[in-house]
Structures are given as C-alpha cells and as structure tokens.
Amino acid sequence: MEIKLIPLTSLLVNTENPRYEMVSNQQEAIQLMIEEQKDKLVKLAEDILANGLNPSDLIMVTPYEKNESQFVVLEGNRRIVALKLLNNPNLILEKHKSLYRKFKQLNESFEKNPIVEIPCIIFSDEKESYKWIRLKHTGENDGIGTVSWDAQQKARFEERMEGKAKYSLQVIEFLKNQDNIEEEFKKQLKEVPLSSLQRLLSDPDVRGMIGIEIENGKVVSRLEPDEVIKPLKRIVNDLLRDDFTVKQIYYKDDRLNYIESFTKNDIPDKTKTLDQKWELMSALTLERNKKERGPTRQRNKPLSTKRKTLIPKSCIIPINNPRINKIYRELKDLDLDNFCNAGAVLFRVFIELSIDAFIEKYKLPKMDKDTKLHIKVQAVADYLEANGYLDKHQSKGIKTSVSDPNNIMSINTFHSYIHNKNFNPIASDLKLVWDNIEPFIITLWNQI
Structure with missing residues (x-):
C-alpha cells in the first residue's frame, strides 16, 4: 500500500461497485450512481466544496489492469462521482434537469478553487483492500469494525463541537449525578430516547410544570433539586416503557394531556425554591453550597397575565373528582x-x-x-x-x-x-x- 495524489481524470468509477449490479462501462457506472443517489450527490458535493474531502477516510484505489496510469476506485465511488459532476455537469443526462441545474451552479464555485488531485491509498493487490472495506460497511463485527455511537454519545460529541448540550442531555447528566437516585434507575438512563425527551423539554408548558427554564442554552431552575427530580423521574420511566410511543407527546395537545396525567407525587412543590437559579449541569456544586449556606427562604413565583387562559398550561393539579x-x-x-x-x-x-x-x-x-x-x-x-x-x-x-x-x-x-x-x-x-x-x-x- 502507498498513499499518493492522483489526478481526478485518472480515477475510474468502479463498474463492479457492490452498491449496485455490475455495469459495462464508465458512463453506465456514473449514470447508475446518479439514478440511485440524486440529491444526495448534491449534498455531498456541497459539503466537499465547503469542507474538502475527509482526511481520515482516504479514497481506496487499485491500478487499472489495462492502463497503468489509471486507477479503479474500490472505496469512495460516491465522492469521486460528486467530484466528476462538479468538474463537468454535462455528464448528467437531459432527463435529470433539476440535478443538472444544481451542479451547474456548484460548478461555478468549484472552478474558482478546483480539486484536481485526490489523496488516495493504492492497493497493488485489490484483495488486500477487501478486509478494510468490509469493516467499514458491515457494522461493528464484534468490536473489530466501527462501533456506532448511540443518541447520547452523538449528543455529547455535538456538545463538544458546539459548546452547548441539548436540553435532554443536560437532564440525563443531572440525573446521573444525583446521589439520592437509585443506581438501577441510573443504569437505564442510557436507554432513554433523547429525541422524545428533547421534544418534551422544548415545550415551555412542560418546562413550566417541571420547574425548569432555558437560559442561553442551559437548563436552569430555582426549585430545590429534589423537586426537579420528581417530574423528571416520571418522564424517564414513561419514555422507557415498551408501550410508550412518540405519538403520545408529538403534538402540543398531546404533551399537555400527558403532563395532566401526573400524580401529586410527580409534581414539584413550587414553594420550595432557592435564592438564585442554578444550572442542572452544576447540581453537585449547588448541593455542596446549599449545605454550607444552610436552609434558604422560599420565594413566590413571579406573576404574569400575558397568557390567554385563566390557569397556565404549566400548572398541574391532581384533581380526583x-x-x-x-x-x-x-x-x-x-x-x-x-x-x-x-x-x-x-x-x-x-x-x-x-x-x-x-x-x-x-x-x-x-x-x-x-x-x-x-x-x-x-x-x-x-x-x-x-x-x-x-x-x-x-x-x-x-x-x-x-x-x-x-x-x-x-x-x-x-x-x-x-x-x-x-x-x-x-x-x-x-x-x-x-x-x-x-x-x-x-x-x-x-x-x-
């Protein structure tokens, strides 16, 4: 194996691409990719224009047996087709007018800073590449291949990239760090569907019921931590139930009906407040400071008449009549x-x-x-x-x-x-x- 810069014009799209049935020539290979991928190729091309090619995922090639100056692409055919269309939109047939117009527009940007040579890893023996291609495309393979991230791991990565965590991840981390929550419950937190939890926490009426707010992307509260835990534990337990589906909280009315089902044991005592707001991600520090300060005085919630209804949607009262x-x-x-x-x-x-x-x-x-x-x-x-x-x-x-x-x-x-x-x-x-x-x-x- 060796890594080498190869001209785009010297790279051949694989006519035996495992994604598709075998074809007979380059033109057919490119057209088949266009037929199958369509706008996905546009998205890929836009990303290449914005960010370049992924340096951690090199194109794999092998020498073309009929011409030693050319190379057949073993891995990375989609990227090579996207680059070829950026370089020459006329490769797109007349029947794909919309796709042609998009690549024609992208071509103007591409020509200002064209990618003419591609870093590739060359396998003199094509069979030597099979192991690596297989590991890339066939899953975890008992840990040998790439182990996919779950939703929470993806969210943590996004947090590091963007500097702020999703509300759902902040809540999960808060619950994990509470000493007064059962270990068995904490073990199940990794199974919580973040998208459903995020949907609930994005609703201001649900947040009002829980006793939390969002400030600069951070989940904060003025209630004592134990009071915030009550509704959050109920929500987590519901989301983990086999019979609970996103349909039950998909629309606004669904979410309001859902929080109406909470019992008085699930609802925080809004009179148990602290002197100042605290971030859920810093709850451990809060608890230590709270012990040092001693008991805090209670605060009444601020009054507001901006709502349209008499009783706020976030007010949950368990009425048994x-x-x-x-x-x-x-x-x-x-x-x-x-x-x-x-x-x-x-x-x-x-x-x-x-x-x-x-x-x-x-x-x-x-x-x-x-x-x-x-x-x-x-x-x-x-x-x-x-x-x-x-x-x-x-x-x-x-x-x-x-x-x-x-x-x-x-x-x-x-x-x-x-x-x-x-x-x-x-x-x-x-x-x-x-x-x-x-x-x-x-x-x-x-x-x-």
Whole structure:
C-alpha cells in the first residue's frame, strides 16, 4: 500500500461497485450512481466544496489492469462521482434537469478553487483492500469494525463541537449525578430516547410544570433539586416503557394531556425554591453550597397575565373528582380575552366546588350548604395552616383577600360576576387572582 495524489481524470468509477449490479462501462457506472443517489450527490458535493474531502477516510484505489496510469476506485465511488459532476455537469443526462441545474451552479464555485488531485491509498493487490472495506460497511463485527455511537454519545460529541448540550442531555447528566437516585434507575438512563425527551423539554408548558427554564442554552431552575427530580423521574420511566410511543407527546395537545396525567407525587412543590437559579449541569456544586449556606427562604413565583387562559398550561393539579377536573381543564383551555364572562363564572364555580370537596373529605365542623363561601375558604385555610400545609403568611393572605369586599379576590367580587348585570369581569384581573390563589388551590387538592 502507498498513499499518493492522483489526478481526478485518472480515477475510474468502479463498474463492479457492490452498491449496485455490475455495469459495462464508465458512463453506465456514473449514470447508475446518479439514478440511485440524486440529491444526495448534491449534498455531498456541497459539503466537499465547503469542507474538502475527509482526511481520515482516504479514497481506496487499485491500478487499472489495462492502463497503468489509471486507477479503479474500490472505496469512495460516491465522492469521486460528486467530484466528476462538479468538474463537468454535462455528464448528467437531459432527463435529470433539476440535478443538472444544481451542479451547474456548484460548478461555478468549484472552478474558482478546483480539486484536481485526490489523496488516495493504492492497493497493488485489490484483495488486500477487501478486509478494510468490509469493516467499514458491515457494522461493528464484534468490536473489530466501527462501533456506532448511540443518541447520547452523538449528543455529547455535538456538545463538544458546539459548546452547548441539548436540553435532554443536560437532564440525563443531572440525573446521573444525583446521589439520592437509585443506581438501577441510573443504569437505564442510557436507554432513554433523547429525541422524545428533547421534544418534551422544548415545550415551555412542560418546562413550566417541571420547574425548569432555558437560559442561553442551559437548563436552569430555582426549585430545590429534589423537586426537579420528581417530574423528571416520571418522564424517564414513561419514555422507557415498551408501550410508550412518540405519538403520545408529538403534538402540543398531546404533551399537555400527558403532563395532566401526573400524580401529586410527580409534581414539584413550587414553594420550595432557592435564592438564585442554578444550572442542572452544576447540581453537585449547588448541593455542596446549599449545605454550607444552610436552609434558604422560599420565594413566590413571579406573576404574569400575558397568557390567554385563566390557569397556565404549566400548572398541574391532581384533581380526583371527574367533574371538577373537567372544569379545571376547561379553564386551562378557555381564551379569557374572548370569553371573559364565561371564564369568570366558571372560575367562581371551580373555587366553590374545590372548597366543598375539601370540606367533605375532612368533614370540617359547622359547615353546610348555607355556609357563606368566604367562611368556608377561611375554615379550609385554617385547617391547612394548623396541619402545616400552609404557613401563616400564606393562610393570612388568602383569608384576608376573600373577606375584603374591595379586593379583586373577594368573594363579593365573584358574586358580582354572576349576579350583577352591570359588573364586567376583566381578563387581566382574573388571571392575577388565579396567580395569587394558585398555591392555596394546589395545596388544597394535594391533600384530597
């Protein structure tokens, strides 16, 4: 074997290329390649123009027995055909007009910096090349051939090339590095389909439910790591199930329906926050710093009325009553800008039915069908505070708001939406009310 620069004009396309049936001459070999590859040849030619030939994958040739100045290509026929078409688009037959136009345009760039000589490895005995060609094209061969990368290995390589990892890979690495996750679970992480995980993490509503954000390509969170782990473990376990398919999360509505299926054990506690955001890829450092700092104070989530619906899509509440759950889901779909009155009335119904469901579950005393709603709300808030589910500030906030007649969160205001024909609800006010009572409602349903 020897490596040598050989003129493009001296390289012959193999008439016995294993890709195809044997042909009789060069013209037929080139036309057969064109017929089979079509636009793939264009893509290959564009890449050669942009990056040159792959220096780690030399063209393999053997001397042509009828002319010692020519060489038959044993490996690399597609690249040689692409180069020949770049050099001379007229080799393309009239019936392939589109392909001809593309190569004619590429030819203009090629002529400015033509590739006239090709580095090749010459096998004096053609049979000596068979082993290497076989290893290249027939798979891993028990480790002798090229061992293909799986999706996660490809993603890591792309991370090194581009300087940033896919969201899915960042999540996988985060889970691998957690001391409080079972080793058996970690072993299965390499089997997780990254494309499906990436599809979920690319959806802002799914991220909102998980409690993560994307900043400059990095997955970050303000929640405590243990809370982020909850939904991520559920997602990973689902993606690893044999009966789980990408169809279940392919479209936006599919993904929303999917996260609606999460139980309260899968949903993070949004009140358990840290002083600042942290990157999932640096979670180990975070945990060490957290231990050194001691406990951190909780933060309320920022309020936002930019959404169209009353309840944000990312808010997941496990409601076990079929009718109340249906109302809750309708409030996540209803466009308040166009159906503000319907939203206000349904909101009022949702609050009362939720309160009644809690009272029935825990049999709170002195409550009946005639008890005023604001009294029932206060009783539920007192119970949640007394049992450690709400702190005194959260409890006081909800009780004060619903009893103050001048507050937009007051029960009087909700009554007016239903009974006062001259009182019109405002979409932004309704959304603000939801944002303020969301922790209370979530806590309430988490205990039912």
